[in-house]
Amino acid sequence: MFESVIGHARVTEMLIREALRPANSYLFVGASSIGKATVATEFARVLLCPQSADHEEDCRSCRRIRTGNHPDLIEIGLEGRQSIGVEQARNIVQTATMMPVESETKVFLIPEAGMLTEQAANVLLKTLEEPTGSTIFLLVTESETDLPSTVNSRCRTIHMGRVPSDLIERHLLSEGVEPGRATALARVSGGRPGVAIGLITDTEIDEFRTNWLRLPGRLSERPGEAALLAAEVEAWVAPLAGRAVSGSDLTKDERQREERRTTAALMESGLEILATWYADAAAIQYGAPLRNTDLPLAELTAISPKRAVRNTELILEAIADLNANLRRNLLLTNLFTNLAG
Numbered sequence: 621m622f623e624s625v626i627g628h629a630r631v632t633e634m635l636i637r638e639a640l641r642p643a644n645s646y647l648f649v650g651a652s653s654i655g656k657a658t659v660a661t662e663f664a665r666v667l668l669c670p671q672s673a674d675h676e677e678d679c680r681s682c683r684r685i686r687t688g689n690h691p692d693l694i695e696i697g698l699e700g701r702q703s704i705g706v707e708q709a710r711n712i713v714q715t716a717t718m719m720p721v722e723s724e725t726k727v728f729l730i731p732e733a734g735m736l737t738e739q740a741a742n743v744l745l746k747t748l749e750e751p752t753g754s755t756i757f758l759l760v761t762e763s764e765t766d767l768p769s770t771v772n773s774r775c776r777t778i779h780m781g782r783v784p785s786d787l788i789e790r791h792l793l794s795e796g797v798e799p800g801r802a803t804a805l806a807r808v809s810g811g812r813p814g815v816a817i818g819l820i821t822d823t824e825i826d827e828f829r830t831n832w833l834r835l836p837g838r839l840s841e842r843p844g845e846a847a848l849l850a851a852e853v854e855a856w857v858a859p860l861a862g863r864a865v866s867g868s869d870l871t872k873d874e875r876q877r878e879e880r881r882t883t884a885a886l887m888e889s890g891l892e893i894l895a896t897w898y899a900d901a902a903a904i905q906y907g908a909p910l911r912n913t914d915l916p917l918a919e920l921t922a923i924s925p926k927r928a929v930r931n932t933e934l935i936l937e938a939i940a941d942l943n944a945n946l947r948r949n950l951l952l953t954n955l956f957t958n959l960a961g
């Protein structure tokens with residue numbers, strides 16, 4: 621069970637117990653590309669399988685889930701629209717009243733539940749509220765605030781965190797990825813298996829990390845130069861994000877949205893990599909173990925440990941501000957100026 625999921629052991633163990641007596645609706649919440657939809661789909665597989673997926677070899681039901689052909693797993697996507705509107709919601713409500721085709725349960729999976737309009741969410745409320753005994757809703761979103769609280773309060777919320785990089789690395793190794801590359805991918809993905817997998821064949825993974833680790837030596841207090849550097853950083857991130865999502869089977873709108881999310885995710889990973897440089901600069905002078913073992917030591921000791929600690933904090937603050945959707949270019953320019961100052 622849940623064997624296709626990377627990490628999330630606590631969540632999957634809980635869901636195995638949940639499957640014995642499932643709630644009417646679940647809400648999976650967490651950052652992009654960490655595997656929320658994969659976990660939700662696996663949960664659907666366990667719920668729909670006549671043997672609760674407790675078998676060595678896939679049964680017919682499980683096979684149909686994996687190939688996306690199970691009549692009782694109904695996935696509600698955007699289908700080219702900007703949001704999931706009232707009409708789609710009414711269709712869901714109507715389908716929910718019908719008997720399952722093959723299983724004892726019908727599962728509705730909404731991987732972009734944050735895109736439900738408020739009216740659509742209101743239409744769904746009654747169905748979420750009145751358990752029919754044979755219908756289970758699985759909603760997936762990045763933030764609970766994307767959904768009206770009336771919907772949240774009716775769901776059992778499953779919070780999912782980022783995946784430890786050693787687990788991602790181990791998975792990549794098991795997929796035959798060469799060791800050095802697996803390490804680099806795991807580091808760059810920042811705990812998001814989806815990003816690591818999307819970049820498996822990318823040739824610029826090592827360069828991405830090296831570029832971020834070289835930034836400290838290139839910073840300037842002059843805002844003009846910092847702005848140029850900020851633009852350069854954007855130019856490392858955007859094409860990589862584009863390539864990370866290019867292999868997936870998405871419509872144009874979905875791809876753009878995924879690309880935006882992946883850009884934000886990679887920007888965060890990059891800043892975290894930059895923070896490790898300063899953390900190492902402090903660590904080496906305090907005699908603590910280093911995160912990066914391939915950095916020139918002379919550069920690390922050129923900055924005082926006190927400033928290194930301060931800079932690590934500045935970067936972590938910038939990451940928090942990025943997540944609060946402040947303007948990225950301005951934020952990076954500011955950060956780079958402050959790091960040098």
Ligand SMILES: [Zn+2]
Pocket residue numbers: 669670671672673674675678679680681682683
């Ligand atoms: Zn099965």
